[in-house]
Structures are given as C-alpha cells and as structure tokens.
Amino acid sequence: MAMDMTFLGTGSAYPSPHRGASALVLRTDGDCWLFDCGEGTQTQLMKSQLRAGRITKVFISHLHGDHLFGLPGLLCTVSLNTNSDPQQKLNFVDIYGPRGLRHFLRVTLGLTGSQLLFPYAVHELEPTSDQSPEEGQLSKEMTAESGPPHPQEQPGKTITLDVSSDSYLLFEDKKFVVKAFRLFHRIPSFGFCIQERDRPGRLKTEVLKALGLKPGPLYGRLKAGESVTLQSGRVVLPSEVLEEAIPGRKVCILGDCSSVLGEGPLRLCSGADVLVHEATLGNEHREKAVDHGHSTPEMAAAVAQACCAQRLVLHHFSQRYKPSSLQKEGDEDNVSELQRQAEEALQDSGVEVILAEDFLSLPIPLRRPR
C-alpha cells in the first residue's frame, strides 16, 4: 500500500507568500488525512497534486490560528467542488482535535451560513492541566457549545487520556491504530502516532499446492491468520503457508511544543519511520523558542533520538527563514543551518534529517519483513 506525506505549509505564526501556515497531508491508498489546517491551506491544496475531496480525516494538533484558521473555508470549498463534480463521492469527515474545536466549527460554519454536502463529526481530546501554562487553558465557559449544531454535524466522541498508556486512542480499524499524545506548548498541544498494522506475508503457493489446497475461501482464512483443517484431518497452520509478515509503518506528527509530556510519547513513537517535529528557531535562539513554547533543531533532534526514529522531518519555521530556493547568498537566517544543527546533534545516531518545504512530497516506503 502506497503511503506518502505532502507538506502544504511549513511556516510558523502566519502564512506568507513564501511559506504557507501549518498543514500536511498523509496519503494512504488515495485517502487523504490532513494534519493541521492554517489559513490558506485550501489554496495550497489546489497548487498541489492532492485532491481536497479525498480528505476523510482531519487532525488538529492545537487551536492556534496558524493551525486552524483554514479549516472552515476548506470544508466549504470541498463541499462546493463536490457539488460540481458528481463523480466525487461524499465522504464522512472525522475531525480530531482539542476541546473547543467543535464549538469553533459550529460557530464559524453556522454564522456564515455555510452549507456542507457531507456529514462531519468532531472528536475532542480532553487536555490535562500540565500541557500549558494556566493562561493557555480554555475555561469551560469558552468551550460550552451554545447555539444549534450545524445540520451536518454528527455526534462526536470526547476522548480522555488513557493513563496506563499515557496516550489517547483516536480510532483503530483493519489497517491502522491512531493515537494522540500530550505536548507542552503555550496552549494544550498534541502529537499523533499513526501505526499501520502488520500485514501477513504472501501465501506460499507451492506449499499450498503440495497440500492439495486450491485457490478459494480457505486461502483467505489462512491469510487472515486462521488454522484450517483439511478433510484428511490434517491441520494447516498459517505459519506453514505464509511468507514472513510485513511490519506496519509508523508515522509520528507532533504539534507545536517545547517538550513532550512524560515517557508515554517516546514509547509510542519508538522506532518511527518518520517523525515530524517543529523547529521554529535556530539553536542560538533557544531561550526565545522555549519562552514561546517552541523548539530548536537540537531539541527536535533529542526527541528523534530518544524515539530511535529513522527519519526526522523539520518544519514550522519562523517566517524569517526563507525557503532555500529564495535564499540569497549572505542572507542572515538560513534554513539549511537548521538542518545542519539537527544533523550535528544526531551525528552517529543514524537518524536522517529532512528539511520540509511547501509542497515537499515524501514517500514512506514499505518496511522489509523482519
């Protein structure tokens, strides 16, 4: 199954003509999952190879505007374009994010008379009080849902921290288990861990033939891990007729943070194929970065190393860092210096460092059988 990740915005604080506000798409078999949706994301999507109409899930790491202000408009435009393209199927859109997100969407869509042609649900993560300074926490008064729900709003879940695993279970299906974990920022922020399930290896057709088994439903049951008893009484174990399993990939996408909270996130992200971490400012601005709830390349590298990630992707750069393509010789703030700083911190660790830019598309290859 093909999997890739496309960065739609890699700037922090606000969108600019050179860097969009935070947004990235993880694509699996054509389904698009959107992580954060800063203002202008819909226009960035139009410029990319991706189709907004394929978005089935949205994950909002935290409620800062540079990660959220593009969401109402994106939903409206998806609906408008669905309308004009009858080929497009109407997706149910599941939206995950911190408490307050449901009210935000209800008010922004409601007051603007925005009609949607598809149903959506907002599943809210309940933050804990140690995810931000006190002034960054929303009062119950502010998130109380006043006013009628949007006609397309379906009931959403309230998801609380599972203390034993130090994480939030967002959903699991046949292909994926998706969890969230806590980060420390100016307001409560979350990271997401997308764990693909291991898939059974290929059927050994030679062995099956030798056992006298012809292609049919039994093949499916063996592949699904069931033992099968032949008419002769012989029990065939899946392990006899299957190649080695293909381990699932793991993609971890962290929201804005100056640190992860607790050990849970590191366990959860352990061995990630890709870890996406912010690096708002260079190491030389560490104090300022931390004051604003942000990280430097060195801090991002420490997280990647603690998780034994294979690849660390940096993004969410201060708008002072122009994209490499617009960099001029002698420019003071050089984004490639951020990469160098992370690489320096990771030397000999084997972690590869990648600098995200708007529209960078990153394939996430299948793992080899163990």
Next chain:
Amino acid sequence: MAMDMTFLGTGSAYPSPHRGASALVLRTDGDCWLFDCGEGTQTQLMKSQLRAGRITKVFISHLHGDHLFGLPGLLCTVSLNTNSDPQQKLNFVDIYGPRGLRHFLRVTLGLTGSQLLFPYAVHELEPTSDQSPEEGQLSKEMTAESGPPHPQEQPGKTITLDVSSDSYLLFEDKKFVVKAFRLFHRIPSFGFCIQERDRPGRLKTEVLKALGLKPGPLYGRLKAGESVTLQSGRVVLPSEVLEEAIPGRKVCILGDCSSVLGEGPLRLCSGADVLVHEATLGNEHREKAVDHGHSTPEMAAAVAQACCAQRLVLHHFSQRYKPSSLQKEGDEDNVSELQRQAEEALQDSGVEVILAEDFLSLPIPLRRPR
C-alpha cells in the same frame, strides 16, 4: 488628499491560486480601510504595496466565508508585526458588519488564544427581514454572545436602519460620512457609501492682504467657514476670501447581491465617483446568478446607471473566469466578456466600466470645483 482603492481578491465563493477571495482596501492619506476579508487576505496584503498595520477600519458586507474567513488571521498577524516593529503605532480598529460578527470574532479569537496588542470594537448592523430568504436569517440563539469578551474587545454599537433615509449611519467625522444600505442576497448583505465632505477652497491671499489680514488664527476660522469681524467693524465673509469649494468624493462598495433594496441606496449612491459592484456570472447565466443571490454585468450596469455613477468597477467573478493575464485563446469563460456585457448595457450613458483584477490599484482623483 490622495485616495485610492486596491483590490486584493476578486474571486467569488473561495480563494484560488489565480484569484483571492473578496477583499479591497480604500486608502485615504495612508489610512487603510478594508472592505471584506476572505481567506488569504493577509497574504494578498503582503504581496501588495499596502501595509496591514495601517488598517484602522474594517467593513464586512456580509458573513459568507469568502468575505470573512480571513479576518481573525489578519488581526493576529497585524498584532504580531506591530510587536516586532516598534515604529508602528497601535491603531484602534473599528469593525463594522452584520449582526453575528461580534460573536464570530469573539469565538475565533478566544478559542485560538489569539492575543492582540490593539483594542478593537465590532459595530453591528441589524438587518431587516427582507434582505434574504428566511433560511438565510440568523436566529438570536446563534448570535447570542456567549463566553467572555476578548481582553481587547471594546463595546461596539448596534446600528439599526434609519427608516427616513433608508440607510445606516456608521460614523461621521471631519472628513467623511460613512453609511451602509441594504442589499438582497442569500444572507443579509450590505453596501457602503463613503462620502467625503466638501472641502473649502483655497484662501485668496491677495484679497486677504487687501483687507489687511495677516496669516494667523483668523485664516483658519475663515477657512473653517466662520465670518470674522475686523477691528474696524468690517465683517469678512468666508465666501469673500475663499476659492470655490472642492466637492467631496463618493465611493460606493456593494456586497454580494441580486438587487439593492428600496430607493434609498440609489439616492445615497447618486453621482458616485466609483461604484464597486459584483458580477459573479455572465448575462447568459442570469437565472443561475439570481438563484444564488448574485448579479450579472447587465444587472450591475443597471445599478450604476440608476445612480449616475462615473465609474463602475466589476469584481467577485466566478472562479471559472481566469484573470486576463492567464486567459488562453479559445478559453470558454472569458472575463473580458463580462466587461463587454456591462459596456453594452451602458453605451451612451457615459459610465466607464473597469474590470477589477487582484492587485489592481485605482486612483480616485479629486473632483474639480463645481
């Protein structure tokens, strides 16, 4: 006093890489007044010659997302950039728009923990029930202001229709009288009439000298329209010592509409130097346009003619119309055809037709004395 108008977005329904969502800036002596603020307006502003930090007033014609979704982000970015540029003075921002706008801003800024360094007030226009179909009207439940106001939110006015003039008085000061008027659209929509006050003509210095008057405070009083009594008892009338007055300019900017409501708007816009009117679809799509609460070039032309406007500027084009610069020969939907249709409807009327494009800047020259 220099006055000009810059179009930041001329597309309808949503922003695209080729046309921004609705926004334009009227600039008078460096002060910027923003009319509508679709998603991406802040990025369009960055690409223009204008400075977002000079915005002192915002006017929202109606609450559709393509006119509003950029406002929370714009305010945040103005604040951030004010912060980093201590030269910039902190403006009080007055925001005018339909009922519901105050709640929209309170919720979007509040839930996102958006800090602003400047105070703002939202002055709400109370629509009448004939401005839209019933389903386009907001219930009191939806606009009820729940939750605490933003720390920077100052009390705003509620402005109701002045029945005698069929208009809403937004404010008046030494230089301007600004009113709003009612339009018919899918949801309540407004137009704005910016009337510059007439200014006294220049002092006739020869005459003043002959009267024995030396430069000083008396000059100012005469210029302000006061009569002055000399020590000799001679009364000097302003009309004796002033050149002819310079008539104030009139700029009318209409929100989305399929018609203006009543005769008041036409009287108010009478003789406008510039009338900005939407033309979402060509004449051949009139039925569809009206169904969606929009206008064709012919309909816009009829309003301009009824007002005896000097110039009609068309904007808010369906995204099917590419900008002229991207138009290819043989393209089906040609935006210059919209101009032709308006010109055809206005032939012999003397009204000039201008097609807005993103970043078009239009000077509004001083009127000549009558």
